[in-house]
Amino acid sequence: MAHIGHRVIGVDRDPFKVESVLAGRAPFFEPGLEELVRTGVESGRLSATLSLADAVRVADVALICVGTPSERHGDLCLDQLRRVCQELAGLLPGRTRRLIVAVRSTVYPGTCEGIVEAALDNPALAAVVANPEFLREGAAVRDFMEPSLAVAGGGDEAAVRQVAALYTGLGVEPVLVSLRAAEFIKYACNAFHAVKIAFANEIGALAAESGIDGREIMDTLCRDVSLNLSASYLKPGFAFGGSCLPKDLRALVYRASRFDLELPLLRNVLPSNHAHLERATALALELPSERLGVFGLAFKENTDDLRESPVVQLLETLIGKGRKVRVFDPHIQLDGIYGSNQRYLMNAIPHIGNLLDGRLESLLEWADHLLIAQKPPQAMLPLLTASGKPLVDLVGALPHGLPRGAQRPESLTA
Numbered sequence: 001m002a003h004i005g006h007r008v009i010g011v012d013r014d015p016f017k018v019e020s021v022l023a024g025r026a027p028f029f030e031p032g033l034e035e036l037v038r039t040g041v042e043s044g045r046l047s048a049t050l051s052l053a054d055a056v057r058v059a060d061v062a063l064i065c066v067g068t069p070s071e072r073h074g075d076l077c078l079d080q081l082r083r084v085c086q087e088l089a090g091l092l093p094g095r096t097r098r099l100i101v102a103v104r105s106t107v108y109p110g111t112c113e114g115i116v117e118a119a120l121d122n123p124a125l126a127a128v129v130a131n132p133e134f135l136r137e138g139a140a141v142r143d144f145m146e147p148s149l150a151v152a153g154g155g156d157e158a159a160v161r162q163v164a165a166l167y168t169g170l171g172v173e174p175v176l177v178s179l180r181a182a183e184f185i186k187y188a189c190n191a192f193h194a195v196k197i198a199f200a201n202e203i204g205a206l207a208a209e210s211g212i213d214g215r216e217i218m219d220t221l222c223r224d225v226s227l228n229l230s231a232s233y234l235k236p237g238f239a240f241g242g243s244c245l246p247k248d249l250r251a252l253v254y255r256a257s258r259f260d261l262e263l264p265l266l267r268n269v270l271p272s273n274h275a276h277l278e279r280a281t282a283l284a285l286e287l288p289s290e291r292l293g294v295f296g297l298a299f300k301e302n303t304d305d306l307r308e309s310p311v312v313q314l315l316e317t318l319i320g321k322g323r324k325v326r327v328f329d330p331h332i333q334l335d336g337i338y339g340s341n342q343r344y345l346m347n348a349i350p351h352i353g354n355l356l357d358g359r360l361e362s363l364l365e366w367a368d369h370l371l372i373a374q375k376p377p378q379a380m381l382p383l384l385t386a387s388g389k390p391l392v393d394l395v396g397a398l399p400h401g402l403p404r405g406a407q408r409p410e411s412l413t414a
């Protein structure tokens with residue numbers, strides 16, 4: 001921060017850290033940091049103190065970077081954050097201008113409201129912004145100078161912009177989001193990193209047992225930046241299905257078991273998918289609906305493949321529970337499907353012929369609620385939204401649709 005031109009006062013209750021910085025030394029090893037601390041202190045832009053009061057007296061922005069370690073049961077410990085917020089709250093009355101408090105510690109969504117805003121309960125003197133930190137130990141200086149992502153979130157737009165402006169010149173356009181989204185994005189990023197590492201390790205372990213070089217597999221996988229390393233498949237939506245993903249995951253997990261190889265991540269993907277389908281089913285069952293219209297029957301758009309379609313499984317449950325259901329799929333006419341596709345459907349829902357509507361208009365007329373289980377073609381969107389029927393968007397396909405599970409059914413209307 002000092003290197004890019006800010007005047008920075010580091011506050012810590014640990015005298016060793018304060019003395020180190022004042023002496024121009026980094027208090028811990030981090031490549032490139034020692035030099036930055038020395039030049040920062042020499043330039044007069046970086047100093048340190050044990051006194052939060054001294055720092056807050058002259059500060060425009062307070063960046064909170066205290067530890068949020070794990071408690072024994074897994075929750076995060078917020079004692080340090082509570083303490084520093086209390087201290088900050090006690091210092092606000094002495095100020096003549098507003099203090100922007102940016103929370104850089106990793107905190108679970110709701111913490112900035114529940115702890116920081118609650119403690120600094122004085123909008124005229126303090127505004128709270130969530131500004132998660134993404135740098136990695138060991139590459140912290142480079143990650144700061146060349147950030148891959150910067151995020152600032154909060155309800156006070158001026159304050160959010162002021163925090164985002166701290167990073168001007170670092171070659172990244174900060175993403176401005178809500179307070180809770182900013183808090184959650186950090187967790188999503190770290191969970192994603194962890195899942196990627198565990199995935200690569202499980203693939204590597206199975207490859208090794210099979211006499212294959214796992215690095216070659218993962219290097220090749222990473223060559224596909226269109227489907228593999230991309231935004232593809234990374235939107236919350238409906239459960240997956242079809243004739244390939246479930247079958248191939250089953251085969252991988254089975255073959256691993258023949259080597260006595262435990263692959264908990266891969267083994268739990270189908271159960272995770274099933275749990276997701278169950279959430280959608282529970283949501284559909286809770287609808288105060290007499291006649292439920294379902295858009296989509298195939299496992300995704302632009303196909304008439306019904307094998308292992310999660311919608312077929314969803315319908316089986318709804319019908320089994322006595323719900324009145326009708327279905328429309330733009331690519332499915334009963335007399336147009338055959339072979340294993342037809343056998344799968346007839347086996348699951350023998351009287352499907354009575355449930356399929358050939359026209360979207362007649363489904364919309366009949367239904368009192370609509371379940372969107374497949375991304376509708378662009379041309380059908382106006383008809384769907386103009387129907388005035390309450391919509392439950394399971395796939396996140398509608399322009400203003402609410403993601404499934406985000407709201408209770410009564411508010412899931414478009």
Ligand SMILES: NC(=O)c1ccc[n+]([C@@H]2O[C@H](COP(=O)([O-])OP(=O)(O)OC[C@H]3O[C@@H](n4cnc5c(N)ncnc54)[C@H](O)[C@@H]3O)[C@@H](O)[C@H]2O)c1
Binds near residue numbers: 014065083087105135
């Ligand atoms: N370490 C990383 O690479 C990294 C990366 C991104 C985010 N984060 C997040 O940043 C936060 C800090 O992580 P860390 O590894 O630097 O933690 P840390 O425990 O090493 O450092 C926290 C510092 O805060 C000081 N402190 C605590 N309460 C204080 C108070 N009331 N007044 C003054 N100083 C106080 C402590 O003395 C300590 O020096 C955590 O939420 C962490 O999850 C860390």
